[in-house]
Amino acid sequence: MKKLLLLGDEAIAKAALDAGLSGMYAYPGTPSTEIMEYIQSSEDSSDHKVHREWSSNEKTAIEAALGMSYAGKRAMVAMKHVGLNVAADGFINSAITGVNGGLIIVSADDPSMHSSQNEQDSRFYGKFAFVPCFEPSNQQEAYDMVFDAFEISEKYKSPVLFRITTRLAHSRASVNLRPGLPQKELSLPVDPLQFVLLPAIARGKYKSLLSSYESLRYDSLISKYNNFKDGNKRDLGIITCGIAYNYFLENVGDSIDNFPVLKITAYPFPKDLIKHITGRCKEILILEEGAPVLEEALRGILDDGIKIYGRLDGTVPRDGELNPAIVAKAIGLPLSYGQAVPSLVKMRPPSFCNGCGHADMFNSLIDAIKPYGSGHVFSDIGCYTLAALPPYNIINSCVDMGASVTMAIGASDAGLFPSVAVIGDSTFTHSGMTGLLDAVVKNSSVTIIISDNSTTGMTGGQKSQATGRIQQICKGIGVNPDHLRSIVPLRKNHSENVCTLKEEFEYKGVSVVIASRECIQTATRRKRSGNSMNNSIS
Amino acid sequence: MKNDIILAGVGGQGILSIAASIGLAAVANDLFLKQSEVHGMSQRGGDVQSHLRLSDKPVSSDLIPYGKADLIISVEPMESLRYLPWLSDKGWLVTNSNPFINIPDYPSLAEILKEIKKIKNHIIIDADVIAKESGSARSGNIVILGAASPFIDMPFTSLENAVRKLFGSKGDHIVDTNLKALNAGRECSIGLRI
Ligand SMILES: Cc1ncc(C[n+]2csc(CCOP(=O)(O)OP(=O)(O)O)c2C)c(N)n1
Numbered sequence: 001m002k003k004l005l006l007l008g009d010e011a012i013a014k015a016a017l018d019a020g021l022s023g024m025y026a027y028p029g030t031p032s033t034e035i036m037e038y039i040q041s042s043e044d045s046s047d048h049k050v051h052r053e054w055s056s057n058e059k060t061a062i063e064a065a066l067g068m069s070y071a072g073k074r075a076m077v078a079m080k081h082v083g084l085n086v087a088a089d090g091f092i093n094s095a096i097t098g099v100n101g102g103l104i105i106v107s108a109d110d111p112s113m114h115s116s117q118n119e120q121d122s123r124f125y126g127k128f129a130f131v132p133c134f135e136p137s138n139q140q141e142a143y144d145m146v147f148d149a150f151e152i153s154e155k156y157k158s159p160v161l162f163r164i165t166t167r168l169a170h171s172r173a174s175v176n177l178r179p180g181l182p183q184k185e186l187s188l189p190v191d192p193l194q195f196v197l198l199p200a201i202a203r204g205k206y207k208s209l210l211s212s213y214e215s216l217r218y219d220s221l222i223s224k225y226n227n228f229k230d231g232n233k234r235d236l237g238i239i240t241c242g243i244a245y246n247y248f249l250e251n252v253g254d255s256i257d258n259f260p261v262l263k264i265t266a267y268p269f270p271k272d273l274i275k276h277i278t279g280r281c282k283e284i285l286i287l288e289e290g291a292p293v294l295e296e297a298l299r300g301i302l303d304d305g306i307k308i309y310g311r312l313d314g315t316v317p318r319d320g321e322l323n324p325a326i327v328a329k330a331i332g333l334p335l336s337y338g339q340a341v342p343s344l345v346k347m348r349p350p351s352f353c354n355g356c357g358h359a360d361m362f363n364s365l366i367d368a369i370k371p372y373g374s375g376h377v378f379s380d381i382g383c384y385t386l387a388a389l390p391p392y393n394i395i396n397s398c399v400d401m402g403a404s405v406t407m408a409i410g411a412s413d414a415g416l417f418p419s420v421a422v423i424g425d426s427t428f429t430h431s432g433m434t435g436l437l438d439a440v441v442k443n444s445s446v447t448i449i450i451s452d453n454s455t456t457g458m459t460g461g462q463k464s465q466a467t468g469r470i471q472q473i474c475k476g477i478g479v480n481p482d483h484l485r486s487i488v489p490l491r492k493n494h495s496e497n498v499c500t501l502k503e504e505f506e507y508k509g510v511s512v513v514i515a516s517r518e519c520i521q522t523a524t525r526r527k528r529s530g531n532s533m534n535n536s537i538s
Numbered sequence: 539m540k541n542d543i544i545l546a547g548v549g550g551q552g553i554l555s556i557a558a559s560i561g562l563a564a565v566a567n568d569l570f571l572k573q574s575e576v577h578g579m580s581q582r583g584g585d586v587q588s589h590l591r592l593s594d595k596p597v598s599s600d601l602i603p604y605g606k607a608d609l610i611i612s613v614e615p616m617e618s619l620r621y622l623p624w625l626s627d628k629g630w631l632v633t634n635s636n637p638f639i640n641i642p643d644y645p646s647l648a649e650i651l652k653e654i655k656k657i658k659n660h661i662i663i664d665a666d667v668i669a670k671e672s673g674s675a676r677s678g679n680i681v682i683l684g685a686a687s688p689f690i691d692m693p694f695t696s697l698e699n700a701v702r703k704l705f706g707s708k709g710d711h712i713v714d715t716n717l718k719a720l721n722a723g724r725e726c727s728i729g730l731r732i
Contacts, residue, residue, distance in 0.1 A: 324604075342653045348584055350584035
C-alpha cells in the first residue's frame with residue numbers, strides 16, 4: 001500500500017483528490033491554507049485538470065463550489081474558522097438547497113488563537129445549518145473520512161462540514177492511501193427547482209432538512225465514526241470529541257481498559273451511545289477541543305442529571321486548546337514537568353521583515369498623522385497588523401477582514417477627522433472593495449491606504465487577486481482620480497510620502513493612497529524558486 | 539523505542555528542514571511518527587518550535603507532554619531554553635551557540651550559555667562556523683541535526699539518506715555540502731562527549 005507523510009491539511013487534500021475531486025475553492029487562512037496549496041502543487045490535480053485557483057474570499061469560494069456541485073461534480077472548500085462567518089450565508093442556505101455532486105466544507109479552527117482573532121468552534125455551525133460534521137482525531141482518519149463525507153453528501157444531498165483544529169492541520173504523520181476514484185460526469189439536478197429558495201419552495205425543503213438531520217444520526221457512514229468501548233471500572237466514563245482522544249490516550253496508555261470511553265468524531269451526536277455510557281457510569285468527563293458544545297447539550301439548563309466534569313465546571317479550562325497536561329489533570333493523574341524557563345529568556349514576537357514596504361509606509365503615516373494626535377487609524381488583518389506593536393503603535397483597530405474601511409466611514413460620520421484606514425491588497429479585494437463603494441456613494445471624508453505588497457503575505461505569500469488591479473478597481477468604484485494617489489514606500493521617498501498623505505488627510509472626501517512595494521519574502525522566493533520537497537515514502 | 543524531540547529556533551532558521559530529515563529517516567526505519575509544526579503568524583521572525591515524536595508503537599498525542607522530551611534541538615541558544623519545561627531529567631539539549639538577535643532586549647550571550655551549562659546533558663556547538671567550513675553558511679541547521687544525531691535512536695545512515703532525499707532536487711553540490719555539514723556536526727558533538 002502506498003504511504004505518504006502528510007500534514008492533516010495535506011491528508012484532507014490528498015483524500016479529496018483520490019476521491020475524484022473536480023474543484024477546490026479556498027481563500028487562505030491559517031491553519032487551513034495547506035489544503036489548497038497541496039492541491040495546487042500536486043501532479044494529480046494537473047493530470048486530472050482539477051480547478052484550483054484561489055477565490056477572492058470564503059463566500060465566493062463556497063458559492064463557486066456549490067455551482068460545481070450543482071453540475072454534479074465533487075467540490076471542496078477550505079477556510080479558517082472565521083472564514084466560515086464570511087461564507088455563512090452560502091453555507092447555511094446550501095444546506096437548504098442541498099447539493100448534487102458531493103460538497104465538503106473544511107473549516108479549520110484555531111483554539112488558543114495561535115494565528116487568529118478568536119477561537120470560535122465550527123461545530124456550532126454544523127448544528128446551526130443542520131449538516132453532518134466530521135471531526136477527525138488523526139491524519140489517517142482525516143484521509144479516510146473524506147471519502148465517506150463525499151458519499152454521505154451525495155446520499156443525503158447535503159453539504160458536509162469538516163472541522164479540524166490547528167494541531168491536526170499542522171501535524172504530520174504517515175497516511176495509507178486508497179486507490180483513486182474517477183471524477184463524476186457533468187449531470188444537472190433532477191429537480192430544476194432544487195436550488196431555487198423561493199419561500200414556498202424553501203419551506204418544504206427546510207422541513208425535509210430537519211427530518212433528514214435526525215436520520216443522519218443512525219446512518220452507518222456517521223455512526224462508524226462514533227465508538228464506545230467499555231471499561232473494567234464504571235466510576236468515570238470518558239467522552240472525547242476529535243483530537244481530545246489523543247491526549248486522553250497519551251495519558252492513560254494501557255490503563256485505558258479501566259475506563260468506559262466514547263470517542264466521537266462525527267455529528268449529529270450519537271444520542272444512543274451517549275445514553276449508553278451515561279447510563280452505566282457514575283460520572284462523566286467530557287474532553288472537547290474548542291467550545292463545550294457537547295457538554296452544554298448534555299447538561300442542558302437544569303444540569304440535574306449525572307455528574308459531569310468538563311469545561312463548564314473548571315475541570316478543564318473554559319477556553320484555549322487542550323494539551324496532555326490539561327487532560328492529565330482532568331483525569332487526576334500526576335503531572336510531570338521539566339525545569340522552569342530561566343527568567344532571562346525574552347519574548348520574541350513576530351515583526352516586520354527587513355525590507356518590508358509596510359514598515360516604511362507606517363513610518364511615513366506616523367509622521368503625517370502626528371499633528372492630529374492619536375486614535376485616527378483603523379486597520380485590518382495581515383502582516384501590517386504588526387504596526388499595533390512597538391515601536392510603531394500606530395493602528396487602533398483590527399477586527400475582521402475589510403473592517404478598516406467601513407469603521408473609518410462610521411467614525412468619520414461621527415466626526416473623527418481625519419479618519420484613516422490601512423488595508424492590505426488581498427484584504428482589500430476580500431472585503432474592502434464593497435466598503436469603498438459605500439464611502440464613494442456617500443462621499444465620506446476618509447483616507448484609505450492600500451498597502452500593496454502584491455501578495456497575501458501573512459499566510460505565506462499566496463497569489464493576491466488584487467495584483468495589478470487596484471488602480472482600476474478604485475477608479476471603477478468611482479474614486480475621484482485626483483485623490484487616487486500612488487506612493488512607493490521606500491525610506492528615500494519618506495518626506496514626499498508624508499506630504500502626499502497629509503494632502504489627502506485634508507481632502508474632505510474619499511481618498512485612496514496605494515502604497516506599492518513587493519513583499520520581500522515573495523520577491524526572495526521568486527528569485528530562488530525551484531526547491532520542492534519530495535515527501536513520497538511509498 | 540521512543541524519541542520525543544523538540545525543535546526550536548526563530549522563523550526562517552530552517553527547523554522544518556531538520557524536522558523533515560528526521561521524518562524521512564523515521565519512515566525509512568518503519569517507525570511511527572507525529573510531527574507538529576508552527577505555521578502562520580509566528581514565522582515573521584518570531585520563535586518557532588516543532589514537536590517530533592518517533593516510536594516503534596503508535597503515537598497518540600501530537601504534542602509532547604511536559605517533562606517527557608528526550609531531546610531539545612535548537613538552532614539558537616536563547617530559544618533552546620524556552621522549552622526546558624518539556625525536557626526530561628535524562629534528556630539532552632543540543633544547541634547552536636550563535637545568537638539570532640532581532641529584539642531590543644536580547645540577554646547577554648554569556649548569561650545564556652551559563653544557563654545552558656546548568657543543564658546536566660548539553661552540547662553547545664558553533665554551527666555557523668562548522669557550516670562555513672563545510673562549504674555552505676546556510677546549512678547551520680543541518681550541522682545541528684548532525685550534532686543531535688548521536689541522541690536519535692536511528693542508524694546515522696538513515697539520516698544521511700534523508701538529507702540526500704530532502705536536498706536531492708537542488709543538485710549534487712547542495713547535497714554534498716549538507717552531508718558534510720551533517721557529518722561535521724556529528725563528529726563535533728561526539729568529540730564533546732568524550
Ligand atoms: C475571514 C478571514 N479570512 C482569512 C483570514 C486569514 N488572513 C489573515 S491576514 C490575511 C492576508 C492578508 O493579506 P494582505 O491583505 O495582502 O496583507 P499582507 O499580509 O500581505 O500584508 C489572511 C488571508 C482571516 N483572518 N479572516
